[in-house]
Amino acid sequence: LRTLYQAIISLNIVYAGWRNACVDLENLTELMDEPPRAGHLEPQEPTGVPEISMPAALDFDRVSFDYDGREILHDLSFSAAPGETIALVGPTGAGKSTIARLILGAYAPASGRILLDGRDLSTISPSELHRLIGVVPQDTQLFNDTIGYNIAYGRLDATQDEIEEAARLAQIDGFIEGLEKGYDTLVGERGLKLSGGERQRIALARIILRKPRLLLLDEATSALDTGTEQRLMEALRQVTARQTTIAIAHRLSTIRHADLILVIEVGRIVEQGRHDTLMAARGRYFAMVTNQSDPVSGFPDEGVLRVGS
Numbered sequence: 001l002r003t004l005y006q007a008i009i010s011l012n013i014v015y016a017g018w019r020n021a022c023v024d025l026e027n028l029t030e031l032m033d034e035p036p037r038a039g040h041l042e043p044q045e046p047t048g049v050p051e052i053s054m055p056a057a058l059d060f061d062r063v064s065f066d067y068d069g070r071e072i073l074h075d076l077s078f079s080a081a082p083g084e085t086i087a088l089v090g091p092t093g094a095g096k097s098t099i100a101r102l103i104l105g106a107y108a109p110a111s112g113r114i115l116l117d118g119r120d121l122s123t124i125s126p127s128e129l130h131r132l133i134g135v136v137p138q139d140t141q142l143f144n145d146t147i148g149y150n151i152a153y154g155r156l157d158a159t160q161d162e163i164e165e166a167a168r169l170a171q172i173d174g175f176i177e178g179l180e181k182g183y184d185t186l187v188g189e190r191g192l193k194l195s196g197g198e199r200q201r202i203a204l205a206r207i208i209l210r211k212p213r214l215l216l217l218d219e220a221t222s223a224l225d226t227g228t229e230q231r232l233m234e235a236l237r238q239v240t241a242r243q244t245t246i247a248i249a250h251r252l253s254t255i256r257h258a259d260l261i262l263v264i265e266v267g268r269i270v271e272q273g274r275h276d277t278l279m280a281a282r283g284r285y286f287a288m289v290t291n292q293s294d295p296v297s298g299f300p301d302e303g304v305l306r307v308g309s
């Protein structure tokens with residue numbers, strides 16, 4: 001029994017080491033599906049195993065968290081049923097990214113529990129968590145390889161048909177097919193340069209192929225040109241409609257379609273509900289939306305929430 005106890009202690013130390021390593025990482029990208037952010041990279045063997053299964057349920061049960069004694073999240077509770085989309089909105093520094101980091105297991109709550117399909121996150125190994133969760137970061141770095149490889153990276157056994165289907169759902173198929181070498185076009189430093197919106201749609205195609213059970217979406221804060229923006233939004237709608245999604249959301253088009261909007265301020269949920277309900281309540285959310293609405297149309301349909309975020 002003593003040996004077993006010592007083994008558990010050593011495992012805990014290794015696990016704590018992994019968590020601490022995550023703490024220093026600048027953003028979610030490095031934790032999950034993406035190559036590290038040091039620019040374009042040489043191809044690598046992918047490690048992900050496809051997890052083809054139902055969308056997950058996620059529960060925050062009275063979660064509090066502090067960085068070095070400074071409380072960042074306070075008594076947070078919410079639930080995402082399988083297939084639901086939850087939009088996290090709120091001013092900068094409110095704690096939205098911290099919520100995402102907790103879901104990724106980079107930190108453990110100081111109190112309360114996070115449950116994935118009823119399983120406490122602290123009992124799920126980092127490698128399993130990596131398989132269950134997919135991240136679409138604000139800015140996607142691509143490998144110095146073909147577009148096809150970059151899409152297939154999450155699942156290299158995917159067939160060409162599956163890659164093309166994922167590209168179609170991510171609304172990037174037309175762009176790729178317009179290139180002379182199509183899916184064999186090299187991207188990155190030695191090849192084609194892609195815009196932020198195109199890179200994010202490739203990240204989406206990669207996620208569509210891998211089918212993680214939970215999707216973490218970190219929406220870009222800056223507006224893209226109108227055509228790119230609309231294609232990206234349509235692609236996101238298709239993907240988030242099928243998967244449990246937690247979105248750090250800046251775009252009203254995403255937020256309006258969410259099953260639940262959580263308005264976060266100073267680490268607390270100050271308001272929650274669907275778009276129409278929150279607008280009717282004329283509280284914090286209403287103020288956030290109307291403060292930046294177009295004076296002509298009165299409502300920024302595809303706008304970006306700029307106020308405080």
Ligand code: ATP
Pocket residue numbers: 023067072090091092093094095096097098099309
């Ligand atoms: P933004 O919209 O600007 O990305 P956010 O709502 O995602 O903001 P977080 O990044 O979660 O906010 O930060 C919440 C608070 O935690 C902020 O006050 C921030 O300064 C602090 N914070 C974030 N990361 C750390 C860290 N590694 N160590 C200490 N404090 C941190």
